[in-house]
Amino acid sequence: MVEVVTAGHVNWDVTLHVDALPKPDGEARIDSQCRSGGGSAANVAVALAGMEFDAGLVGSVGTDDTGEFVRRELRAAGVDCSHLLEVEDHETTTKYLVVDEEGEVMVLGNDGANEEVTPADVDPEFVASADHLHLTSQRPDTAAALARTATDAGVSVSFDPGRRLAERDFGEALAYSDVVFLNDREARALLDSDLEHPSSELHGRVVVVKRGEDGAQIDTPSGSFDHPGFDADAVDTTGAGDAFAAGLLAVLLRDGGVVDPSADYERALEFANACGALAAMDEGARTAPSFAEVEAFLDGQF
Incomplete structure (x- = not known):
């Protein structure tokens, strides 16, 4: 049994730090490079495990050497890789x-x-045994099956569909989601008009709009909260959105659940922005901080 199941992409990342993004027919200097696990579902699972949650992962890798590197790294981080x-x-x-x-x-x-x-690969018992399911970009039919299974079992669902939202029909998975994570571009693609109060357009769901260095907004049926974010010397924004999502979920799950009407969404939003800022200040997609590191960061801001 795990507390949180994350589902979606599991990657191996090769990160190249360059002096400038190259233009067509151009060339850039590589200043440094690193190799590590990536993929939104895996990143959130690792971040939650680092915040002392029992996290399990639904995803897929090859049987090549890289797949073994990925599995080894996830297990070392404390993520349940049985699925x-x-x-x-x-x-x-x-x-x-x-x-x-x-x-x-x-x-x-x-x-x-x-x-x-x-x-067909979804294990209902694994999903139903969790307290929460977090979906990221993946096959729409699989996302729908996972979300439906969780909802039928009374498990709360969050969904961060990612950059391919406009290309894919995630309607069924979204219909089962209690919390939806979007960036500004994704919000414009999904919502018809009301970007200020997206919860009303998504039938009362909690909607989190990520705005990068400009912070984020969380909109609920009972209120809307904004946080301007934190000044951070960004080194690598890869995985910062995943760290943000993990931080917000961690606070809500510790305080009673993502659909608790008394949830302190304002505090969760501040904590999530701090997670995103700290992740952006370090290299790689697996830089999500611990609870203690985030609290120390917040103490230094005030």
Whole structure:
């Protein structure tokens, strides 16, 4: 049994820090590089495990050496990998992240084994035994099956659909979600008009709009809260949104659950922004801080 199940992409990241993002036919100098696990579902699972939650992961990797690197790193972080599917004759999805001196990111990647988890691969007992399910970008039919299984079992659901939202029909998964994470671009793609109060357009769901260095907004049926974010010397924004999501969920889950009507969303938003800022101040996608590190950061702000 785990407290939180995360589901979606599991990658191997190769991060190249360059002096500037290259233009067509141009060239950039590589200042440093690192290799580590990535993928939003895996990043959130690792972050929650680092905040002392029992986290489990639903995703897929290949049976290649890279897949073994991914599994080893996840297990070392304390993530339950019993439902991490190993796909024969597939490469583990690899992302090449090119990061400039301002922390801006350009991503290249192969399809690999990332979306080989089908609805038939979903283990209802594993999902139903958790307190919460967090979905990230993946096959829409699998996301829907996971969300439906969780809802039927009384498990709360959050969904961070990611940059491919406009290309994919996540309608069923969104219909089962209690909390939806979006950035400004994704919010414009999903919502018809009301960007100020997205909860009303998404039928009373809690909607979190991430605005990068400008902070974030959380909109609920009973109120809306904004936080301007924190000044941070961004080194690498890769994974900062995943750290943000993990931080917000961690506070809400510790305080009684993501759908608790008395939840302190304002505090959760501040904590999440601090997680995102700390993640952006370090290299790689697996830089989510511990509770103690976030609290120390917040103490230093006031």
